[in-house]
Amino acid sequence: MLPGLPPFGRHVQHLRRYQQIARVLIRHGFDNVVEQLGLLTRLALPWRVSERVRPVAPLTPAEHLRLAIEELGPTFVKLGQVLSTRPDLLPPAYLRELSKLRDEVPPFPSEQARAIVEAELGASISQLFRSFDDDVLAAASLGQVHGAVLPDGSEVVVKVLRPNIRQIVEVDLDILYDMARLAEERTAFGRMYAFTELADEFAATLRAEMDYVREARNAERFRRNFAGRPEVYIPRVYWEYTTHDVLTLERIRGVKIDNVEGLRAAGLDPRTVALNAVDLIMQETFVDGFFHADPHPGNFFVMEDNVIGAMDFGMVGYLDKRTKEQLLRLFLAVISRDPDQIVGELVRMDMVGASVDHRRLGRDLGRFLERYWGAPLKDLRLRDLFEDFLPVAFRHRLRLPSNLWLLAKTLVMMEGTGMVLYPELDIFALARPYAEQALREMSAPAAWARRLGNTLRDWEELWQELPQYLPRLLDQLQKGEFTLSHIQRDQERALARWDRMVNRISISLIISALIVGIGLIFPTAASRWPAWVGTVMVALGFSLAVGASLWLLWSLWRAGRR
Secondary structure, X not given: OOOOOOHHHHOHHHHHHHHHHHHHHHHOOOHHHHHHOOHHHHOOOOOOOOOOOOOOXXXXXXXXXXXXXXHHOHHHHHHHHHHOOOOOOOOHHHHHHHOOOOOOOOOOOHHHHHHHHHHHXXXXXXXXXXXXXXXXXXXXXXXXXXXXXOOOOOEEEXXXXXXXXXXXXXXXXXXXXXXXXXXXXXXXXXXXXXXXXXXXXXXXXXXXXXXXXXXXXXXXXXXXXXXXXXXXXXXXXXXXXXXXXXXEEEOOOOEEOOOHHHHHHOOOOHHHHHHHHHHHHHHHHHHHXXXXXXXXXXXXXXXXXXXXXXXXXXXXXXXXXXXXXXHHHHHHHHHOOOHHHHHHHHHHOOOOOOOOOHHHHHHHHHHHXXXXXXXXXXXXXXXXXXXXXXXXXHHOOOOOOHHHHHHHHHHHHHHHHHHHHOOOOOHHHHHHHHHHHHHHHHHOHHHHHHHHHHHHHHHHHHHHHHHHHHHHHHHHHHHOOOOOOOOOOOHHHHHHHHHHHHHHHXXXXXXXXXXXXXXXXXXXHHHHXXXXXXXXXXXXXXXXXXXHHHHHHHHHHHHHHO
16 A cells, blocks of 8 residues: 555555545535545645636535536436435535436447347347337436337337446445545544445445346336236336346336326326326335335326326335334324424434434424414425425434435425426325324234234343343453443433333332232231231232233333334
8 A cells, every 4th residue: 555545545546536536526615625534635636736616607515516526427426316315414505406416427329238238138139129229218327228129029128237337336435435434533523424324325225226136126016016006007027138237127108297288288187197196105105115216207107097107216215114103103293283292203213313402403393383383284385394394404413314315305306296287286185094094004903912012022132131141241340340332322312211121120020029929918918817908908919010010011012112
């Protein structure tokens, strides 16, 4: 390794790419970031690398960031799109600007596409297809799409990964990880948000998006989920023509979903299409827990009978049953306009850091809700709610999981498309039946039994682990060797959980002691004392045991809800 250079300097291509990234950042006015990360000295760059960009019209820092990201290429464009869903990391102005990023780049030559398809599928184009269009239907940073016809006459689209894109992306991912590590070492902000973990999460997402087998599985899952919904159509996957670098899907034709005039000219009803589109996302959210996370109009076409055909399944989001239940409770708290209840739900969802002032957060949420107080639900718009909530989320550093921010952005985009088609669209009215059904399922005995079962399993694991770790812990305490090697960020919440657990164990032991005590006292009381004394003592002990048992069961049920 070269002296004075960080580990990333051992590869020449990494070093050149680092220098390019640093130059672009400096030209767009982010020299403070480059300096704070120590890249100037590490990369042997002069302070004045080049003049900053001086456009005719002055640009905001947020606009400069978008332009810098676009200049840095596909990996950074994808990163910008991810950051546009993270109001806990960036102020609202930056989120709005990054949401303008479009994954559109010039196509690569069709000869290269043909060569990749032949190499992946192990045969010539003439053997594989009756025809293969050289004209590109769509081009993005990771791949492009060609039309083709199979030997049996089936029309398909063939998605081909860009040449060498994996190598390009991997270099950028290495650099992003090293920059995240430097940010954690040199800045409090980087340590607060564990930038290396964010870099790892982004890398996993981007690598998954470059795997077309995974995208094909996503399409198959959507096809199964909507098998009984004739108003939605998911294209078939041709697995014999699909590899990690090539994806072949059934070709669907129709009118772009936001082309209102085109829909009317084709005899389609924009209002019905809007209702079907919102119904689609509601099923994905409340029923399936698996949603299309890139619902821009270019990915949806309207076919005959107002049927919506979906495309591009590379970016998806997931919601497990517990998260869906938490979202429903949060939704009900928002509808009831109760700031304290909202704060409580956010805490239970582990989105509020230990350092956050709950009272100030509740006050800000109250002000947020006051803007919509008394407004009918049909007049509320998700976009307005989302835009107004962003400053609150950023101010208090609310840590919503990336899938939830992705869902929020997806809902806002789908509502926007629906409003173009049908301005009177009431998304809350359409969501109500799904929310009510989900609430009924949450309150069903089977759901209670499941939550209780989960809690009992946690207790079983605790009792199994205690004999293993408790003697070792006591031995370390006795020898004075016990030290805290790691402090959780949310230590207060962790200690509170342990406190509740110990309390429940104590109550369980007390209940057991009461029951055993009643069994021992009753014969003695019956033989030595008057009958009424024994009866009172047994009744009192029994009441205490029952009361404590009911409290314990209620506590277990509450724990299962969290």
